[in-house]
Amino acid sequence: MRTSEKNLNPSLKKEIENILTQTISDLRDLNETKVFLEDFFNKSELEAFTKRLAIAYWLKKGRSYNNIKDNLKVSSATIATVQSMMDKPGFKLALKKMEAEEWANQWAERIKKFIK
Numbered sequence: 001m002r003t004s005e006k007n008l009n010p011s012l013k014k015e016i017e018n019i020l021t022q023t024i025s026d027l028r029d030l031n032e033t034k035v036f037l038e039d040f041f042n043k044s045e046l047e048a049f050t051k052r053l054a055i056a057y058w059l060k061k062g063r064s065y066n067n068i069k070d071n072l073k074v075s076s077a078t079i080a081t082v083q084s085m086m087d088k089p090g091f092k093l094a095l096k097k098m099e100a101e102e103w104a105n106q107w108a109e110r111i112k113k114f115i116k
Helices: 010-026 030-040 043-060 065-072 076-085 089-115
Strands: none
Touching: 010 030, 043 065, 043 076, 043 089, 065 076
C-alpha cells in the first residue's frame, strides 16, 4: 500500500492541512504562487487542478459541455463532477475572485482607452 492510501492520525492530518493552508496564504505574489504550485504538484496534478477550475469558470459563463470537452480535453463525467461541486464554498469563493479579477481587468482596459 502506498503511503498516500494510509489514513493519517486525524489530529496530525489537521495540523498538516493547517500548515499547507498557512503556507499558501503566506505566498506574497503571483510569481511565488506559481513557483510553489509548479514545484509542489506534479504536472498531471497541476493540470487536473487547473482544468477543474477552468471547467467551473466556463460552466458559470454558460459554455456547453461539448465546448468545454473540446477545449479542455475532459470527459462529460469530469464536467458533471465539477458542476456538482460548484455550490461548495471554496468553488464559490474561487469563482467570485475570478469574476472580480475579470471585472477589474475590463475596467483597467476601459480607463487606458479613455486616458489615451
